[in-house]
Amino acid sequence: MNSSERFASIDELDSESKYLIHKAKEATQHSYAPYSRFHVGAAVILDDNTLILGSNQENAAYPLCMCAERVALYSLGHLFPEKKIIKIAVVAHKKSSKDLTPAAPCGACRQVLVEYEHRQQAKIQIVFMTDNMVWMKYPDAEMLLPGSFGNVHLLS
Numbered sequence: 001m002n003s004s005e006r007f008a009s010i011d012e013l014d015s016e017s018k019y020l021i022h023k024a025k026e027a028t029q030h031s032y033a034p035y036s037r038f039h040v041g042a043a044v045i046l047d048d049n050t051l052i053l054g055s056n057q058e059n060a061a062y063p064l065c066m067c068a069e070r071v072a073l074y075s076l077g078h079l080f081p082e083k084k085i086i087k088i089a090v091v092a093h094k095k096s097s098k099d100l101t102p103a104a105p106c107g108a109c110r111q112v113l114v115e116y117e118h119r120q121q122a123k124i125q126i127v128f129m130t131d132n133m134v135w136m137k138y139p140d141a142e143m144l145l146p147g148s149f150g151n152v153h154l155l156s
C-alpha cells in the first residue's frame with residue numbers, strides 16, 4: 001500500500017482496521033468533552049498486538065485540551081518505548097448521537113505521528129472517517145503531513 005485508500009463502507013476495511021475502529025469507539029466513553037461535546041477515541045496497535053487507547057481530554061482553559069490521538073501516542077511512548085506502532089484508528093461522535101461522524105487527525109497530531117514514525121523507523125498506518133462517511137486508510141503519517149518539521153531541521 002503506497003497510496004491512500006478509500007472505502008465506501010466500514011465493511012470493506014481489513015479486519016484489523018475494523019477492530020481498531022471498534023476499540024476507538026469504545027474509547028470515546030472516556031472522552032472528557034463538556035465544551036465541544038465532540039467525543040473522540042483513538043486505538044493504536046503495536047507490533048506485538050498490544051492495544052493502546054486514548055480519548056480527547058478537554059479543559060476550561062481551552063488551549064490545554066488534548067486530542068485522543070496524542071493521549072494514546074504519548075501514553076504508549078512512555079509505557080512501551082521499544083515497541084513499534086503498526087496502525088492507529090480515530091473515530092468521533094457528537095454527544096447527541098452514538099453514530100460516528102467524520103474526524104480527521106488535526107495538524108498537531110499529524111506532526112506527532114510523523115515524529116513517532118521517524119523514531120521507530122517504520123511506517124504507521126492511519127484510519128479515519130472523512131466526509132460522506134467514507135473511510136480513509138493512509139499508509140504512513142508523512143503522507144498526511146508532507147514537508148513536516150523534523151529533527152533534520154534542528155541538527156543541520
Ligand SMILES: [Zn+2]
Nearest residue numbers: 067105106109
Ligand atoms: Zn489532534
